[in-house]
Amino acid sequence: MRDRLLQLLTATDSFVSGQEISTKLGISRTAVWKHIEELRKNGYELEAVPRKGYRLTHAPDLASIDEIKASLHTEHFGTSIVYKKKVTSTQEVAHELARNEAEEGTVVVAETQYKGKGRMNREWHSPSGTGLWFSLIVRPDIIPQKAPQLTLMTAVAVTEGIMEATGIQAQIKWPNDILIDGKKIAGILTEMQSEPDRVQAIIIGIGLNINQQVEHFPEELLPKATSLALENDGVTYQRAVVISAILKRLEQWYFHYLQHGFKEVRERWESLAVTIGKQIKASTMKETVSGIAEGITEDGVLLLKKQDGTIEYIYSADID
């Protein structure tokens, strides 16, 4: 209910009458008043003028279910949202939900993670209320072999979502780090629950730096990481609006992928990628290989052309 009330209030800069709200939401005038009071408690500022109604003058940057739903324009993704103030990691919560039959499109979002997970269990810095830490559960009818394609698809969707919500140009580093001006803005970690020939669930975890200021980053991260606000002269964004834009792109690309396959995802990925054509270093657990990134295969594998002209297939590595 409150999400629809927010939708009405944010749709206009002028007043919305209590009667209009009451009619559109199908609730009594008293109920409207109660919801308005709840919004005020949550940090919203509303001007109330007799016979004119209510006008929203300030919205706090919340990313709870009501705020996300108020700005969300999707059919499936985010229909079910689990919101947590503090979690170990949204991936962990989403895994548990997926094992308990959570439906496709379920989103887990948290204000802060105290065990935010990166690749190889590296810590992901997720201070409260500054970024967006969320996980999406999908259940595609594909073979596990194809599942890595979804991580490149996610990179495309997140990059487009960021650009749509902020107008800031973002790029992809293979396979799915998102960069602004060479600094990391978002990381994606995807985990799969599968049987040998069937995917049960894929859990896409996204960590996105939105409103961090310089002081929020540990010093050693400053040369390598940034936030949307830092790229916008310190001016913050409504996180709910950013996540809604990303979820919309994710949904569009996901169903497009299921219907038409990887081809267009790959083309879009290549047009957004910063890696291709560059001299890079790929470090795996066993070795470091240098060469030119030639492109990616049909499955998203990175093709690295070494100095002797041979091509190395890179499935997993840190790229510098």
Next chain:
Amino acid sequence: MFEINEIKELIRAVDESSVGELEIRGETKEKLTIKKEGTGAAAIAPEVVQAPQQAYAPAPPSAPAPSSEPAEQETQTKKDDSLEKIVSPMVGTFYRSPSPEADVYVKEGDKVNEDTVVCIIEAMKLMNELEAEVSGEIVEILVDNGELVEYGQPLFLVKHT
């Protein structure tokens, strides 16, 4: 002596191959001849000719296989039958632990059940925590940590307990 299962296996192998006749001698010098009826290799349809790849190498018609070989291979196969293989569901990097510093998921001698996570396979930053899908004891780990594995490649041998 040849066991009935071994003979059946051999008949099937000959049947699926371009071999018209197979004669082998066992360890105790007993002799087994399997002859295909009527047709020569020339009459066999082309797609059948491709089949020998899957069957274990049948000898060409002119040169019968060395006597001990098929029997030996048979013993090998039988040994493997009592062990379950956990295979990779995708191409990717094989990791024995969740992070380089962490303990391995399983080691040789560990007991596992269907839900036990035995390793991670990673490709394009998609992490697949592989569950055993069988219960028993890990008797052999066939792949090194950090190695690239193929689709369907055996990773662990598990003995039913």
